[in-house]
Amino acid sequence: MDKTACRYHPEQPATWLCRSCERSYGDCCIPLNMDAPDDAPRCPMCSSQLEFLGAANTAQPFWQRLPAFFLYALQPGPLAFAALLAVASIFMPRSIILWVILFSIATKYFHSVIEANSLAVKAAPSLTSAFTGEGFSLFFKQLAVFLIAFAILWLAADFNSEALYWCVNIGLLLVMPASIIRLALDKDLSSALSPEQVGQVITAMGWRYLILCAFLFILWQSPGWVAYMLAHGLPRVILLPVMAFAFAYFGVVMCAMMGYVVFQYQGALGYVIVDEDSQAGFAADEYQRRKALAETEIRLKEGQSDNALETLTAALEKHPDDLKLNERFHQLLFNLNSGERCLRHLQHYMPLAARLNPALGATALLNARRFKADYLPDDPLVCERIAEALAMRHKNREALSLLRNLHQRAPDYPQIPRAYLLAARIFAEGLGQVEQAQKLLQFVRLRYPQSPLLGEVANLEATLAKLSGMPG
Secondary structure: OOOOEOOOOOOOEOOEEEOOOOEEEOOOOOOOEOOOOOOOOEOOOOOOEOEEOOOOOOOOOHHHOHHHHHHHOOOHHHHHHHHHHHHHHHHOOOOHHHHHHHHHHHHHHHHHHHHHHHOOOOOOOOHHHHOOOOOOOHHHHHHHHHHHHHHHHHHHHOOOOHHHHHHHHHHHHHHHHHHHHHHHHHOOHHHHHOHHHHHHHHHHHOOHHHHHHHHHHHHHHHHHHHHHHHOOOOOHHHHHHHHHHHHHHHHHHHHHHHHHHHHHOHHHHOOOOOOOOOOOOEOHHHHHHHHHHHHHHHHHHOOOHHHHHHHHHHHHHHOOOOHHHHHHHHHHHHHOOOHHHHHHHHHHHHHHHHHHOHHHHHHHHHHHHHHOOOOOOOOHHHHHHHHHHHHHOOOHHHHHHHHOOHHHHOOOOOOHHHHHHHHHHHHHHHOOOHHHHHHHHHHHHHHOOOOOOHHHHHHHHHHHHHHHOOOO
């Protein structure tokens, strides 16, 4: 079964489908609202209700999860079940009724393992679940399936054709896992015997069904190999419970694998199952933010720039100080070459970016100067923080342009000494202009004699004096 990817993020699996416009979406495009879990998501393009695909495209292939199946059988429930069969093999009286009861319990437990794994439940069923609830009749239904299979094999043997016998034998072995899966899921004997229902399981998996059968055959033989290796070293009284324990353990591993293939191929089998680790919902504010960003990206990829702007504008009206929304809005305006609107938006976005992420503010300033070469933020603190971010990106001249004549542009700004100390470092370290840096430091020392930064000014002056060969 080929997996479907998100239409707009091919590297992400699809979890939602719009039947109206035939678009598939991943969790990346369709966030969920934690505060309204019953509200079905709608298609960002046509507003039709989306169809949930479950984990059909996100499930890991079963052959990559082999260690997980063996670990699954080591949980308390399966181990207690295996211990029960081991003890029963020693102390159980030779009563057909008691053995039928034991096998019905075992069958119920095995089928509950298949069902639990088909629903992606990581915790194995407890031992007590094998004694409660419905499902004890599954033993007789499963027994009927086996008896019918043996009857077919017996009839094939009557034809005195070895080739026919082995063809029927292999065919029954190949069909049996799909029949067991059907019985475990539907609890109906007719489903387990229906060629259509059994064939649906095989068709859903395709050639991968042969891989499943190969693994199941190996696991089915494993208790026998365990008994063979221990037969010459253990007495019968110990060998019997060991074999019973191994049968239970490997049986749980087999059933866990069969149940998981239902989860993996749920789409083709007509099921919709959610993984326990599937996407969780977001709180209302975060949901609205993610929804707006996702819809904007979708609209842009569809060439609907105006709709993308409308989506972001509506989101910013509700969340004006959201940095990501503002950054996306700025980039969109810049890419659309909407200079006037972009510069107008910077009056709000630049101080926000300078406070929360100066690197974004530096990018915004460089973009702004594509529209207006002498663009300067009004706030001196914004200029200082953006200048520092630009200097870290080695945009030294752009950084200095923000700090030039700052004492004249903002005479009441209390951090002029700090800003000019930064400018002096940019002159000296970034541009190698030691003389300009010294003049700026001298200006700070003379103009702001009460500044607590005079110690740093003196240290930098001493360093610059050594670099220029002047006495300190």
